[in-house]
Amino acid sequence: MKIIRTSLVAILSSVLIVGCAPSGYHYDGFNQVPNDPCWDKAITSPGMIAWLNNTVGKDNGLPVQIQSIRDANGVRGNLLSYYGFNVNAELICHATLVTVNGKLISGVFTGTDPGKYASLQITWISDIAIAKRRAERDRLRNNKNLLVKPDLDNPEIQECVGKATAMEENESYPGQLWMACADRLGLLKSKN
Secondary structure: OHHHHHHHHHHHHHHHHHHOOOOOEEEEOOEEEEOOHHHOHHHHOHHHHHHHHOOOOOOOOOOOOEEEEEEEEEOOOHHHHHOOOOOOOOEEEEEEEEEOOOOEEEEEEEEEOOOOOOOOEEEEEEHHHHHHHHHHHOOOOOOOOOOOOOOOOOHHHHHHHHHHHHOOOOOOOOOHHHHHHHHHOOOOOOOO
16 A cells, blocks of 8 residues: 555646646656757757857858857747758757857757767757848849838848748748837837
C-alpha cells in the first residue's frame, strides 16, 4: 500500500507541476523548459555570442561584432523561404543584437549542427535585408497600381517589415505591411 501511495503522490505531483508551468514553458521531468527553443538560456549565452561573432565578414554573417542577444523568438521560416531565403536549419530565431558599440541590429539567425566533424553553421539575415527582398519580390518600387504608397526607405519601417515577415505576418495587398509598420511606429502621414 505504501508503494502505491508513493507512486500516486509522484504522479499527482508531476501532473500538478505540468499544470503550474508558466505561460510559454513546460516541464521535462522537474526541469522548466521553454516551449520556444529560442528562449533557452543557451541562445543568449557567451558561447552563442562567440559563434555569431565568428560569422563577421563572412557571407551571410554579421556586419559587426556583438556583445549581447535580446528578445529571441522562434521563427517557422515559411515566409522567409517564400521570399527566397535559405532557412532550412534546426534553429531559426529572430532577435535584436547589441553591437559592441551599443547599437541595435535586428534580424534572423539560423543554426545547424552538421555533426562532430564540422563546426556549427550559423547564418544571419538582417530585418532590412528581409524587407528589401520582400519589396523586390512584390515589385513595390516600380508598381504604379499599388493601393498604398509604402515608404521603402525609412530604416525603422524596413526593420519592422523584416521582423513582421520573419514572424509570419502577412498582408492582403502588396505594400500594406509597410503601412501597418508606419502606423505602429507613429509615422503614418495623414491623408489631409
